[in-house]
Amino acid sequence: MSAGSYYKQSAREGMITLQPSATDLQAFKDFANVVPKAAAAAQRRAINKTLRWLRKEIASAVGREERIAVSAVRQRLRAYPTKGSEGGKLWFGINPIEASRTGRPRQTRTGVSVAGRRYQGAFFKRVYGGRADIWIRTHSKHFDAANYPHSDVGKGGRTGWISESENDSRYPLAKAKVSLDEVRPHFEKWVKRADQRLLEVLRQELNYELQKYLGGIKRV
Template identity: 75%
Template sequence: MSVGSYVKQSASSGMITLQADQSDLKAFADFAALVPKAATAAQRRAINKTLRWLRTHIARAVSQQERVAVTAVRQRLRAYPLNGNGQGKLWFGINSIEASRAGRPRQTRAGVSLAGRRYQGAFFKKVYGGQPDIWIRTASKHFKASDYPDSEVSGGGGASSGWISENGSRYPLAKAKISLEDVRPHFESWSKRAHQQLLKVLEQELNFELQKYLRGTDRV
């Protein structure tokens, strides 16, 4: 616990690590030395509660910014409870997300629309896997690569990577996806806000344990 909370990023994800540092715990050092099990329990609860708080707020923020259903964003967030080093972690996968998960697709003669987005010339259909998705033939005059990022490559391919061949036919398809790259700048601010929240909750939890100790009740 020599350093506070921090964030690390990779090409496809971000990992926010929550932990208190020694300077944050100076006011509680005597209590922690007296009843270390109670202090450890307070720290565990504080970190786990803050992870849930952080997951909720990130999901809402990304949902609003990228116009994606909050339930789909939450599936990209994975919390890891307190470990032996006194750290709790929140992983966030930021690979492009299928556009069909942004809301309820509506097929029209002109294409597919959902969540304020329009994919002209596209169609909503099950091509691969168990769920239908939004596709477009890459030969279509309405095809825009920016609307179909990071599609998986398969079979007959196409003129460039990211295109998928429809059952090996001569009509390669691309799946509509939404890039989450724009959420990267928020990682540092989320980490700072989460650390402040952690200190707030930690104080509450330590005070709870202190009151239990002063009342002479069973300790954790």
């Protein structure tokens, strides 16, 4: 039975013999038998951990750069495994977000302010749906279509939009929203960082599986 590595010395030389012990050799054999399963488990954990890390990183970066509450950005991010659990996806809804969700709206006599943005002539109130939003009447002297992108009345700007379902013939209203178009150029950077992170985490998880079968940690 192998006792592991050993050495011998003589008057003229020393010799080291490197070999696994019987216990370690059996652990290697056991690990080899379960490599496919262990590798798949390591890959699945690495993907899930990387997706959580990426979701946190994107939410923090977008919230900081676009002056949007991180919690609101996080709600736009959805992580889920792909078919066969061999990969994962992170969905990011980059359609305009309601300005009322970017921070804590504050109503004043002249308008509404939120997250450093100012909507003169607007009001914060529940008009449609189950929650309050920031609105402005389209016939208000303070309404400027250029400041409400993705609307039916004009183009340009970055602060809101108009939906036909949110207007009627008597009181046409525009709901303030914030465009997320500025995040589009960052996707390539995020993909590269996620790829690097996945490789790091995958190495850690594979090492975990190896150590588990070599007795480095308690079997689970």
